[in-house]
Amino acid sequence: MDTICKLHHPGRMTIGLEMPLDNDWSLAGDRKRKEEGRPFGVPDMSRQFVRAKLADQLGFNTLWVREVPLYDPTFGDAAQLFDTLSYLGYLAGVTDNILLGTAAIVMPLHNPLQLAKAAATIENLSDSRFLMGVGLGDRPVEFPVLGHSFDDRDERFRRNYEIVKEAWKEDHNLQAYYETLNANYQVYPKPKHKVPWVLAGRARQSMDWIAQNMDAWFSYPRPVEQAKEVVLNWRDALYDNDQPEKPYITAIHLNLTKDKDQAFSPARFGGLIGINRVADLMMDYQKAGVSHMAIHLRKSELPIEEAMEQLGEHVLPHFKNQMADCLPA
Template sequence: MNRFKKLYKPGKMTLGVEFPLDNDWSSEGNLKRLEDNRPFGVPDISNHLVLAKQIDEAGFAALWMRDVPVYDPNFGDGAQLFDTLPYLGYLSAATKNILLGTAAIVLPLQQPIKLAKAAATIENLSNGRLLLGLGIGDRPVEFPMYNIDYQKRPEIFRNNLDIIKEAWKTNSNLKTKFDFLISAIEVYPKPKGHIPIIVAGHSGQSIDYIARNANAWFNYPRPVNETFENRKYWCNALYDNDQASKPYISAFHLNLLKDENAKFAPHRFGGAVGINNLTEIFKSYEDAGVNHMAINLRKSETPVKEAINQLKEVLLPKFNNQREEVV
């Protein structure tokens, strides 16, 4: 069964949640961080498994995580701390229905054969629930540590993606990618089904390349009017490259206020609002053409567990996000 349809329902917007599952950027969360003596951006992950299961059981479409190889205080973001691929394998055994997405793995820092094998392994073990989001990387400090030229990221991205796609094929021809090979080398396991490739941002590529080579485009959070224009830009690229309709994905940094009737106040990458006024905001993004929205709760004044319950009760029923049981 193609699990991608759980994320993409044309004309509707499905909902997901982003790691890390903390609210360190709220006033109370920041005080807790200081008490724990944690650097800014290094989350408290002690309750992540409980929260991941709660999100799965609530009926969200996808759970997203980022790939941050090293913690750079200048960026102040340690993502979910755990290494992306092993953690995805762990979550695939701990959850049942939710799609597991990366937003995004830094492709130029990956050995492509190893990534192809790891992704296919997770896809097999999760019963087809992997969404492989890929990005170019934006932290210059990481690339010298990997002995990779920062300026060559776009070229490396394209080459690595070509190798991964070839490695997944039955009777693959990796000799075309590695001219030193003298025999038909194969990489196992092969994916049981199709692993959706999702490109984050432009990743140093033209929009035409993304339209031809990706199954979806994950774009940075923007106000509704900018989102509408960007989604139109995506649709035009799909049309110009003779591609079928493909999802436009974005994210929203939600400060879910304790006052349930609080009006919406925008901030960078999202806004603050009470739960009773949130549906209207998300409907405006659905009307702008967003097919899937990943909710980030780091700013939420409502604790994460309670926020997930409120989203389940109030927001999920308003969107075409019905549970699909894995069989």
């Protein structure tokens, strides 16, 4: 199966969710966090698997999981606490249809052979529902602690990317990177199908490199008009490098209010909105050329499961997954 087909339908946007699935950054959620004695940005993981299954049942296209190796109070975000790749292996077992994406693995911090093995394992366990989202990393403290330089992370990003791709081949040339290896050594398992590579941000790479090497580009949350300009730049880079159409992915932070008709009020990375207005907002992003929207609900005024169900009832029917249209690769 061509996994990217499940994410990208030209002219038709798909909708996913960013994990963790909570509303800790709302006023009510923040009060609850403080009562439980959790630091800011450290989620309650007790119902995450229930909500992941609910996202699958409701028909969301993708669950996106971030990687934060070290919790830094300055940033105040521990993502979903669990090791990203181990957690996706678990989520692969409790979901059936939803795609599972990393947004993003901090590529320069990983041993590429171990990363190749772990990612291919998830691809196998999930029945090819895995999206390999990678990024450069922006927290300087993590790099020296884990034995790497922060300044040359862009070069290590490219090298690790090349090694992972090479390790997934039966007829690999890993000797070009490791003198002690020869063709008899293999990293198993191999992916069952092509694993889509998704770059989060720019990773200090040129747009030409991104267009040539990535299967999709995940860029930062922007207002509709700004997103439209970035989509055009992405399409120009694809055209200039003789590449086919590839997905442009972005995210939005939605504060779903109890007033269902609340007009959209923009804020950083998203804004305040009532559920009856969300479909129109998503349509505007679709018209701007966005291929996939990852919704972030941590600021939502509505309880998280109610917010998910409301999105499933009032928004997803306008953006139906067309996975049935995907044909075997």
